[in-house]
Amino acid sequence: MLSKIIKQADVDHFGKWLERAEKIVIVSHVSPDGDAIGSSLGLWHFLNAQGKTANVIVPNAFPDFLKWMPGSKDILLYDKYKDFADRLLAEADVVCCLDFNAIRRIDAMAGAVQDSPARKILVDHHLEPEQFAQIIISHPEISSTSELVFRLICRMGCFNEISKEGAECIYTGMMTDTGGFTYNSNNREIYFIISELLTKGIDKDAIYRKVFNTYSESRLRLMGHVLTQMRVYADCNAALISLTKKEQRRFDYIRGDSEGFVNIPLSIKNVVFSCFLREDTEKPMIKISLRSVGNFPCNRVAAEFFNGGGHLNASGGEFYGTMDEAREAFEAALAEYKPLLTAKP
Ligand code: 5GP
Ligand code: MN
Numbered sequence: 001m002l003s004k005i006i007k008q009a010d011v012d013h014f015g016k017w018l019e020r021a022e023k024i025v026i027v028s029h030v031s032p033d034g035d036a037i038g039s040s041l042g043l044w045h046f047l048n049a050q051g052k053t054a055n056v057i058v059p060n061a062f063p064d065f066l067k068w069m070p071g072s073k074d075i076l077l078y079d080k081y082k083d084f085a086d087r088l089l090a091e092a093d094v095v096c097c098l099d100f101n102a103i104r105r106i107d108a109m110a111g112a113v114q115d116s117p118a119r120k121i122l123v124d125h126h127l128e129p130e131q132f133a134q135i136i137i138s139h140p141e142i143s144s145t146s147e148l149v150f151r152l153i154c155r156m157g158c159f160n161e162i163s164k165e166g167a168e169c170i171y172t173g174m175m176t177d178t179g180g181f182t183y184n185s186n187n188r189e190i191y192f193i194i195s196e197l198l199t200k201g202i203d204k205d206a207i208y209r210k211v212f213n214t215y216s217e218s219r220l221r222l223m224g225h226v227l228t229q230m231r232v233y234a235d236c237n238a239a240l241i242s243l244t245k246k247e248q249r250r251f252d253y254i255r256g257d258s259e260g261f262v263n264i265p266l267s268i269k270n271v272v273f274s275c276f277l278r279e280d281t282e283k284p285m286i287k288i289s290l291r292s293v294g295n296f297p298c299n300r301v302a303a304e305f306f307n308g309g310g311h312l313n314a315s316g317g318e319f320y321g322t323m324d325e326a327r328e329a330f331e332a333a334l335a336e337y338k339p340l341l342t343a344k345p
Contacts, residue, residue: 002151002189005142010135011155017119017135018047018156021093024054025118029100030107031255032062034211036099038173039123039145041071043096045166046153057085059107063256068210069172070165078109085112092118097133099145101126123148127299127311140311143184146173150193159196167200172207179263180208183293183313222251226261231327236334236341238273239265244323245279262289272296273334273341277319277326286319286326296340305333 018024024047028036040056047054057076066072078085089095089109095118103110113120113132120133125145129138142148150170153162162170171194178185198204225247231240243258251257262276273296276289288306290298292313299315302308306329308317319326334341 002154002192004155005139006137006148006151006155008155010137011152013135014121014152015156017094017121018050018052021119022053023088023092024052024094024096025088025092025116026054026056026096026098027089027106027109027113028056028058028098029105030059032058032060032066033259034066034176035144035146035173037062037066037069037072037075038169038171038176039098039149040075041069041169042146042149042162042166042173043098043153044071044074045163045169046149046158046161049161049163049166055088057088057109059109061255063259065211065214065256065259066172069169071169078107082108085109089113089116089118092116094118095120097122097124098149099124099126101129101138103130103132123152127309141187143187143190144174144177146170146177147190147193149173150197162200164201167197167202168207171197171202171204172211175204175207176211179260180212184311216257218252219257222247222253222257223261223264225251226258227264230265232265232268232271233331233334234270236273236338237270238275238334238341239268239271240275240277240327240330241265242277242323242327243279245281248279248281262291266291266293273298273301273337275330277323277330279323284320286321286323288317288319288326290315290317296337301333301337305329 026040026043028040044054044056057078060079076085089112095116101124121135122133123137125139125142127140226241262274265271265274272293274291278287280287290302292298297312299310302310302315302317306317306319310316
């Protein structure tokens with residue numbers, strides 16, 4: 001049995017909306033990841049099974065390794081089909097906001113979502129959600145939004161209406177937001193949910209291979225290059241990797257090629273804090289990704305040094321300046337946080 005973490009009033013409230021709603025739009029965050037797409041499609045499959053007209057809209061493209069997911073071809077990209085997406089949002093009865101806590105995380109879609117007369121529900125697991133929806137189901141203690149979607153559907157009494165396709169999407173989100181169940185994954189109920197998803201006929205081993213083992217040759221060579229250039233700050237138990245635009249061109253970089261790189265330095269003994277700096281190709285900025293293990297709060301570093309935020313162990317931000325300046329900012333952060341980084345657990 002799953003514990004009932006979602007408030008009964010919210011389950012009932014959403015159930016009532018669904019009874020009356022016909023047109024439902026699901027939106028998720030910019031640069032959608034496995035959990036954004038997994039939770040959105042998981043809900044989408046369920047709503048379709050309920051006979052609703054549902055559409056998933058995301059701000060921009062998602063990585064190729066998610067394109068096998070059932071329903072992914074029907075996802076609307078806002079940066080390509082803005083007018084159509086604006087119309088869907090304006091005409092929706094309900095808008096479901098999944099896997100983001102701040103309206104600016106949906107980028108150019110923010111205005112259309114805010115202006116939509118639809119009822120809005122937020123289902124998310126990031127800290128400190130903004131209050132832009134009437135129903136807010138926010139559980140930072142849960143490792144993925146996909147898991148919350150599963151819990152919500154079950155609480156509405158609809159486990160039987162989850163299809164194999166929907167189960168595959170939910171599993172993918174749970175798997176990607178925990179690095180294949182290697183972090184944020186000690187809640188035993190995760191494994192109860194997986195066993196329930198397996199009853200739907202999903203092939204979890206095949207899903208793992210489709211998501212994690214489909215890299216291009218150039219991505220693997222890029223990874224080798226980035227790791228050769230890595231800096232390790234052994235006195236601070238930290239490491240830094242970076243990727244300039246020039247290097248991106250040299251290795252035929254396409255969006256998503258550096259997905260997961262930030263986790264690799266954490267496989268070095270004693271390294272508990274990892275930073276990845278990537279020069280953005282669209283905006284004049286450096287995208288920062290931070291990861292930690294244990295109780296080191298990389299979201300505090302993201303907020304203090306990189307105009308960002310996120311979770312305790314996975315956070316990010318943006319830096320406006322050169323690569324050298326970004327590295328210096330990281331080194332300043334190390335100097336400030338050295339006591340925490342070197343504290344004995
Ligand atoms: P990633 O490193 O995968 O891009 O981001 C990891 C997490 O950090 C995200 O799930 C999100 O919570 C947070 N994050 C990433 N970029 C930003 C940002 O620019 N601003 C804020 N506030 N959080 C971010
Ligand atoms: Mn997520």
